[in-house]
Amino acid sequence: MKRDIHLTVPGDFNFWNTVWSSGWCGLAPFSFDEERRALSRVQRLASGKIVNATMMERRKGVLTIRVESREELGEADAEEVEEVVEGCLRLDEDLSSLYALLGGYPEFSWVEETCAGRTIRSPTVFEDVVKTICSTNCSWALTKAVAGRLCRRLGERLSEEHYTFPTPARMASKTEEFVRAGYRSPYLIELARRVVGGALDVEAWRDSPLDSAVLKREIMGIKGVGDYAADQILKLLGRYDFLALDSWLRRRFSQIHGEGVKGSDGEIEGFYAPFGRWRGLVLWLDMTREFQIPKGRES
DNA sequence: GCGTCCAGGTCTACC
DNA sequence: GGTAGACCTGGACGC
Numbered sequence: 101m102k103r104d105i106h107l108t109v110p111g112d113f114n115f116w117n118t119v120w121s122s123g124w125c126g127l128a129p130f131s132f133d134e135e136r137r138a139l140s141r142v143q144r145l146a147s148g149k150i151v152n153a154t155m156m157e158r159r160k161g162v163l164t165i166r167v168e169s170r171e172e173l174g175e176a177d178a179e180e181v182e183e184v185v186e187g188c189l190r191l192d193e194d195l196s197s198l199y200a201l202l203g204g205y206p207e208f209s210w211v212e213e214t215c216a217g218r219t220i221r222s223p224t225v226f227e228d229v230v231k232t233i234c235s236t237n238c239s240w241a242l243t244k245a246v247a248g249r250l251c252r253r254l255g256e257r258l259s260e261e262h263y264t265f266p267t268p269a270r271m272a273s274k275t276e277e278f279v280r281a282g283y284r285s286p287y288l289i290e291l292a293r294r295v296v297g298g299a300l301d302v303e304a305w306r307d308s309p310l311d312s313a314v315l316k317r318e319i320m321g322i323k324g325v326g327d328y329a330a331d332q333i334l335k336l337l338g339r340y341d342f343l344a345l346d347s348w349l350r351r352r353f354s355q356i357h358g359e360g361v362k363g364s365d366g367e368i369e370g371f372y373a374p375f376g377r378w379r380g381l382v383l384w385l386d387m388t389r390e391f392q393i394p395k396g397r398e399s
Numbered sequence: 400g401c402g403t404c405c406a407g408g409t410c411t412a413c414c
Numbered sequence: 415g416g417t418a419g420a421c422c423t424g425g426a427c428g429c
Contacts, residue, residue, distance in 0.1 A: 123407085237408040242423055282422025283409090326409045346407040404427080414417085 103173050105165040107182055109191055112199075114215035115157040117392055118189055122384075123240055124220040127231055127247040129255065129265050141188065142251075142262045143223070145180050149173065150258045153181050155189075163189075170258070190218045193338060198378045211385055216392050219384070221336045225302040226295055227265050228336045233284055233291075233324040235332070246281050253278065268295040287324030305337055312341040331380065340380035343372065352387045 109115070119125045119139045125132045129142035140154040151169040158164050167173060167181055186192065195217045202208040211217060222228045230250070235243045254266030254274060271292035276285035294300040300322075308315055312334060319330040331344030343349070345365055354362045357371065372379040372386075385392075 233409095235407060237406070237421080238423065239406045239425070241425065242406080245424075280422090283420090284422075287409090324409065328408060332407090344407090348407040351407095401429090402427105403429105404425105406423100406425095408421105410419105410421090412417105412419095414415105 101169050101172055103167045103178065105167060105178055105182060107163040107165060107185060109157075109161060109163050109189075111161070112195065112212075112215045113189070113191060113218065115155070115163060115189075117214060117216050118218040118220060120391060121216065121388060122219045123243075124222075124231070126244055128244075128251040129263060130220070139220075141184070142255075142258055142264050143181070143184055144256055144264045144267075145177050147174070147177055147180075149177060150256055150262075150264060151177070151181065152258055152262050153185065155185060184223050187223055188220055190221065190338070193218060198381065201375065201378060202382070208382070208385070210389070210392070214392050216385055217381060219335075222265070224265075225305050225333075225337070226268055226291075229291065229302055229319075229322065229325070229333055230271075230288055232329045232332050232336070233287055233322075234281060236284075236324070236326070236329055238282075246284075249280060253280070268292040272296045284324055287322070291322055291324075305333075308337075312339045315339070316342065335380055335384070340378050340382075343368065343380050343383050349383070349387055353383075356387065 116137050119132060124130065125139055131140045132138065133140075136156065138154050138156045140152055142150065142152050144150050149169050149171050151167050151173070154166045156164050156166075163185070165181060165185055167178070198217055199212040202211050222231065231243070231247055234246045250266055251263040254270045255263035257263050271279065271288060274289065276289060279285040279288055281288055291300070295302060305315065305319070310318070316330045316334060319325055319333050320327070325333065328344055328346050331342035334342055335344055345368060350362065350368070353368050354360055357363070368383070372383045375382040
């Protein structure tokens with residue numbers, strides 16, 4: 101069964117920039133088609149139906165979501181797909197104060213011109229935390245492999261190629277050998293069991309009233325989440341107070357601003373300090389600038 | 400084909 | 415509080 105949903109998007113939303121702005125688009129159950137400029141995601145709906153939603157911007161301002169399922173989709177299913185897409189693409193995120201701040205920096209004028217700044221996230225904080233843990237101390241290729249394996253082994257099947265992301269309950273019920281995420285396996289299972297048991301409510305973090313530094317300490321209470329991973333999770337929650345410096349960003353910063361000479365974390369912190377609560381996002385935009393799509397090239 | 404290194408870090412024991 | 419060493423995995427690289 102196929103159904104097309106048409107979703108109106110904000111004027112400052114650049115679909116492919118958002119998809120392409122980080123590696124999250126390549127972690128299962130997300131997948132992308134660069135040639136068609138399409139982003140897909142396999143998702144289990146509240147009704148129990150499993151769908152594959154493929155997003156494309158065929159005309160400016162309107163996102164077409166092609167939803168495929170083995171079953172007939174009702175209005176409630178369609179509305180849920182819309183909500184999932186809006187959440188993943190952060191359509192409700194207000195970047196006006198970032199654009200206003202960067203107005204004082206000509207070298208960043210391209211950010212507003214290209215409607216950059218949004219990055220993909222998962223429908224649940226649980227999924228984002230699991231993927232962040234899987235991204236530590238390994239190559240990106242391995243992160244993709246582990247995410248794909250988690251879906252195939254623990255997720256629900258739509259087709260041979262399409263599986264959902266595992267629920268906390270599914271992950272909590274498995275052994276370390278089954279999860280197969282290396283030394284991270286016990287961390288993932290412990291996280292899932294705490295979530296299932298109600299000891300940890302990671303979904304509440306998106307609306308947490310806590311100060312970012314306080315929330316960061318709470319996030320670091322998860323085993324396998326250290327300084328870098330906590331910063332990265334905060335970014336996925338829409339908080340950019342911290343830089344989430346990893347080896348790739350440090351190397352990249354030295355190439356762009358240090359003429360290849362490695363700078364200290366303190367120097368990098370100082371460089372982006374003027375951008376206040378947006379500094380983590382400004383760092384990311386600065387380091388990924390060449391990957392951003394110039395306005396006018398979007399389809 | 401095999402061994403080694405290392406990659407988008409974190410934990411723990413020890414000082 | 416600071417630091418060294420161990421840790422899964424798999425691709426890249428040298429031999």
